[in-house]
Amino acid sequence: MTAMLAVENIVQQYPGVRALKGVSLSLDTGRVLALVGENGAGKSTLIRILAGIEQPVEGSLRLRGESLRLTNSAESQAAGISVVSQEFRLVPELSIADNIMLGHELTSGGVVRARNTRNRVQELLSTLGLDLNPDRLVSSLTTGDQQMVEIARALSRDFDVLIMDEPTAALNRAEIGRLHGIVRRLAAQGKAIMYVSHHLDEVFDLCDEVAVLRDGILVHRSETSELDEQALVEHMLGRKPQTFERAVDAAAAGNDPRLVVDGLRVGGFDEPFSLSVGAGEIVGLAGLVGSGRGELTRALFGDRAALAGRISIDGVPVQVRSVAAAISAGIYMLSEDRKSEGILPHLDVTENTMVSRDPKSVSGWRRLVPSRRSERAVFERLRGELSIRVPHGGQLIGNLSGGNQQKVLLGRALQSGCRVLLLNEPTRGVDVGAKLEIYQLIRRLAAQGVAVIVSSSDAPELAAISDRCLVYLAGRQTAELAGPDITEDNIVGASVGQVAVGGTHG
Amino acid sequence: MVDTSQAQLDAVASIEHEREESARRGARAARRQSLLQKLGIIIPFALVLVAGIILVPSFLSASNITNMLVNGAILAITAYGMTMVIALRGIDLSVGSTQAVAACVAAVSVNAWGLVPGILAGIAAAIALGLLNGVIVTKFRVPAFIATLATLGIYRGVALLFTDGAPVMITDTAFRSIATSSLFGIPVPFVLSVLVGAGFWFVLEKMRFGKHLVAVGGSPESATDSGINVKRIQLIAYVAAGATAGLAGVLLASQLGSVNGSLSTGLELQAIAVVVLGGTSMAGGRGNIVGTFLASLLLAMINAGLNLLNVPSFYQYIALGVLLVFALSVDSAQRAAVRRVFEGRVA
Incomplete structure (x- = not known):
């Protein structure tokens, strides 16, 4: 079976830093792949490349076996890759509905079809279990709800590959549970999903496979069931974790x-x-x-x-x-x-x-x-x-x-x-x-x-x-x-x- | 032991509570903001209108009303394009010079080729200048403030060179009657300003382009990542600013009957003032076309009132500056009011 999306020998370089040193990774249909690693391991860089925001120095992308070149985010979306980014990409001055449909509005002759948009968004919000008025301005939402809108936005596009970068950072337990249900359903529908998280319990709870990045190198990939939390942390750190001695004073x-x-x-x-x-x-x-x-x-x-x-x-x-x-x-x-x-x-x-x-620690004109x-x-x-x-x-x-x-x-x-x-x-x-x-x-x-x-x-x-x-x-x-x-x-x-x-x- | 199911139920209840609370806060903030936005223009509008009627002799005379409507309309048309540009966090300081070029080109062309070619030539010249502004901002990546400050000088020079610094008399009477004729008793420029305004309103509120414009102005990074072509949106806005400045320039030429290269000097200050007074934030985001229209009429009333009271025109500059400061402080107060609702900040 060819992978839905594969990256091959991706190298990315910033001034003075090699963020990715030849990473190859594939996503399969119907599977949820966890991507974990410490901050600075290269996860965000990889996601930005898949989202079309950055272009790698070396390496190639393949979608369903065919070579793919992405030079901007519109091309990535058109290829069927949808990304929930860690930082919200919402426009505070626009309504929930307008934000969700931004860039792929339902229009006829350039005019937005307001009622269709509203119905479509209402439907999407209710599958996410969100009871929000689609006409509300995004600036008036709580951080958790903004996160859900960001997710709704990624789901509103036609996609085969869904990449979620720490989607639960601002969510509470009930919302996280609902989101996991949706991710499982999408996987069952045959979507390929990459899930980035710092929460290891999420990785074990939700994901079929886990890939570990460390210092820009893919150091481990296996079925989640073959690992335990301890082993995963060791892969991430490259050493045994230190434990913090709780020394209550x-x-x-x-x-x-x-x-x-x-x-x-x-x-x-x-x-x-x-x-x-x-x-x-x-x-x-x-x-x-x-x-x-x-x-x-x-x-x-x-x-x-x-x-x-x-x-x-x-x-x-x-x-x-x-x-x-x-x-x-x-x-x-x-x-x-x-x-x-x-x-x-x-x-x-x-x-x-x-x-x-x-200022009292320095004297005289040295303050100025x-x-x-x-x-x-x-x-x-x-x-x-x-x-x-x-x-x-x-x-x-x-x-x-x-x-x-x-x-x-x-x-x-x-x-x-x-x-x-x-x-x-x-x-x-x-x-x-x-x-x-x-x-x-x-x-x-x-x-x-x-x-x-x-x-x-x-x-x-x-x-x-x-x-x-x-x-x-x-x-x-x-x-x-x-x-x-x-x-x-x-x-x-x-x-x-x-x-x-x-x-x-x- | 902690009863997890009960704990979760409580957590869900508390989330629901928080959500209702945030919906209430959101509604309150939106109310306050729209109130301030409307009051920022309606209160001064009403005050000046009442003061004009009480204090200014013959404020309500037919000739003064026509005069105010025509002047307000010409300013409003110029400011519609500026509204788009400011909503994109840009600015077009060159509107006055662009308008002068358009008026001079229109005057010369009307004299040479007649009515319709003359009007089209004037507007086309302004569109070309707007396009140049847009190219400098988007392709050469010059900050809008500097780019249009430079073209303010360049276009003024072009206008003066084009007319050799001498006034151009317009001989075509049909052209000269455009600004002074009426349609069902309403001056033609005013009718035009309402029509053009309605067009801009439709584009901003109902069309895809309008949503993209708010997205680029409110959060350029989000717009880029949503696959919106930010530069294209910016380019179109600068072209629109040129086009409206040009249309207004043609109307001005028709109203005056004689134009020269130093026409509309200092217009940028008026245009920016009415846009901001109308409720479009300098911090970008949503453009308020209705507000721009009302603010233009307000400024026309103030100028007409001061003229009728024989106040030296120097004071009009001061009034305009004061108005601009007032508009900007209302703009900031508006954003602070919204922040307060959400965060309860002191600062």
């Missing part, structure tokens, strides 16, 4: 409270937030969308109006009316949206670490004209401490992997001289290896006396790093877990409103 909880929040009212939530974090303590915030944990961290960072309440640091009341005020009070936050609210892509890593530098040499020295020290993997301090941050970007941003937080550090989804889009390093870094920061708040939707993450974990549902704290009670089950249970669990689970 019980003493830290007894330290003097560094950050005390009392009766902080945030718009949109009925109950005020109150919490305290000791010096050197890591407090996790858990909760579903709408739990208010994100809004709470923004309010603490002066990025969102607090309507009432008191915040004090080391016993001294502080006012955080703006981000600048929060930073000078010793609070620093890293956003969950690293790309648009974290990194400054056109600056190099050194400049990125220095933008929030505490920073010394490049001293900045370099500071960065070199950080590079070692935080094990940031860059060739030199002049590297642009935009070219780094998610994990390395996050380390640079942690370096930036350190340079701000903060005493309270707020982290939102610190390891989103970070691969397995770098994740553990970031946990260790957070632990080290806490050991230096920083009060750390980690807000995360990743329950295993919170179970791994927090000394104490607060769980919220719709702005209300439903549980405060400590020590051995911080388990994935307890966090998930409390985030959907189950009564706080006392004692340890048998």
Whole structure:
């Protein structure tokens, strides 16, 4: 049987980087192939080539045995390849219906047939189990719904090959379940599907075969059933995974409270937030969308109006009316949206670490004209401490992997001289290896006396790093877990409103 | 133990709740945005109209009404093309110069070859200039602001060279009567501006091209990845901007009866002001043709009112600048209002 789609000896090169070093891979009809690998392994590059966005330096594509050349995304779509990209390709100013049909509108004589379009889209949305009005503007949707619209868009075209790049990143469990059902049905209809995911349980649950990319090379391909999770991770890393030793600093909880929040009212939530974090303590915030944990961290960072309440640091009341005020009070936050609210892509890593530098750490005219040499020295020290993997301090941050970007941003937080550090989804889009390093870094920061708040939707993450974990549902704290009670089950249970669990689970 | 099925039910309930909540927020944001968009033009329109009627003598005289409708119509026609270009995050600073070339070419051609060839020659010249703008922006990849700033100078030079810097009198009376004649008591330029506006509205709201235009203006990367030919859309928009500037130029030539190379100097400021005041965002996205039309009439009212009050024309420049700042701040306020609904941000 000839493969539906085959790539042969694909080589792709960016300035200074060989992203793909001769990859051959085939997709068969009726099969779901998982493509896994750490960030930077070349998955996205391969997808961009199949989507027609990039052209490979060497190698060829075959569709049903026939040679295929793609020079733009329109050609890829015309050949029957449909891609759900990781970054949403939606136009906020257009309605759901217009977005889904964009580029292949139902028209007669150039005029859009509004009723046909609406019916077609309504049908598509209901197969996805989405109860949304097709006329709604995409800008008004939640991230999860936008993701579903992005998927609906890929399904609305005629395709034989479906490529999904982390389609479940913004979905909740129920939606993920529904999506898996659809993927299975499409495979049963004879479509060839490539499924990229960081979630290994998805790989084992959904996919027939698994292919592993590492450093631009296909290192493994087999039936999913021939592997277990441990073996798959070893293939991805090329070594045995390190395990993160959960070393709860019980003493830290007894330290003097560094950050005390009392009766902080945030718009949109009925109950005020109150919490305290000791010096050197890591407090996790858990909760579903709408739990208010994100809004709470923004309010603490002066990025969102607090309507009432008191915040004090080391016993001294502080006012955080703006981000600048929060930073000078010793609070620093890293956003969950690293790309648009974290990194400054056109600056190099050194400049990125220095933008929030505490002005008191430099004197006189050097505040206005920073010394490049001293900045370099500071960065070199950080590079070692935080094990940031860059060739030199002049590297642009935009070219780094998610994990390395996050380390640079942690370096930036350190340079701000903060005493309270707020982290939102610190390891989103970070691969397995770098994740553990970031946990260790957070632990080290806490050991230096920083009060750390980690807000995360990743329950295993919170179970791994927090000394104490607060769980919220719709702005209300439903549980405060400590020590051995911080388990994935307890966090998930409390985030959907189950009564706080006392004692340890048998 | 955690009861998974119950937990899942709760999770689903909470998702449903979140979805309803987001639908409500979405509707609220859309309401606020459209309200601000409409109020941004309707309130000033009503205020100026009432003020004009109360304060300005003979504001409602037949001759002043005709005058306002004709001037507003000519500006509106120019601004329709600009609406498309601005919706694409572009800009066309050369509209005034393009209009001057079109008017001069039309005047000379009417004198030489007669009515219809003259009109066609004027519009064709403007289309060619619009095409050149589009080619410079899309093929030579020059940012629109710089590209059209350059052609603003070039086209002005062409207009002055073409007329040798001297005024051109139009002798054809049929041509001169176009702008002053009426159809059922309504000035012909106004009828034209409504028809052309309706055409633009149809293209933007109902046609595939319009959807693609919003896509390119709202999110160029998404448009490219959807297989839309971004450059083609941009090229067409610049050609449309040239064409409407040319049509308006022909009408202007007919209205004035005599043209020269420095006609319509500074028109770009007026055209941009009415587009933005009409609710088309400089940040790209959706073009608002109805808003552009109303804003053009508003500007014509202001100018006519100030003229009738014998206010020196220097003040009209100031009024225009103030109007532009007002329009841009409404534009920003609009986007901030939507952001607030979704994110509750302070900034």
